Amino acid sequence: MITLKNPIKTTTINYSIEKVKEALNFIDKSSPNFIFKESNEVLNSFKFSNRDGISLLGEGNILDVNLDSVNENKTAIQIEGSTLLGGLNSTELMMLKSGIEDLLDILSKLITSDNIKETANELSKTIKKTKSFYNYAATFIKWSLIWSLIAVGMMVVYAFVMVGLGLDPLTGLPEVAEVVS
Secondary structure: OOOOOOOOEEEEEOOOOHHHHHHHOOHHHOOOOOOEEEEEEEEEEEEEEEOOOOOOOOOEEEEEEEEEEOOEEEEEEEEEEEOOOOOOHHHHHHHHHHHHHHHHHHHHHHHHHHHHHHHHHHHHHHHHHHHHHHHHHHHHHHHHHHHHHHHHHHHHHHHHHHHOOEEEEOOOOOOOOOOOO
């Protein structure tokens, strides 16, 4: 069995750690795909979940962002992606890498803007338009599959119960034994 490692992306940018923290506080306001989970000001760490459209919980990916001040105008950023539940397969690995790249793209747009709040609002409008169809389609397919499996499971249970009670599963009437003369 092949074990896949959580993807980690490390980069250093020419902005202060305060500017990066400020931008990270607007990630969830910039994209409906990211949900802010927690931060630790002492350790300069942030945690986001990423709605990938595939996960049953809707928040399948976790992105841990850790910052380190290299100097007053330079910050090292490390982002590690992991899944909310279970191991990592190739599809999840691809989604994690995509989520990391999306987060870095939004972060770079926020950091380089003059007004982070205004840029976050603009990004949110743009991303909602471009990604909403994919998210709605993926969610519809996911829940259709889930409800189909539940319906099939209920039919199987119904058939076993009816047979166990000596009833015909199709008519619900007692099965009549044929009389042979």
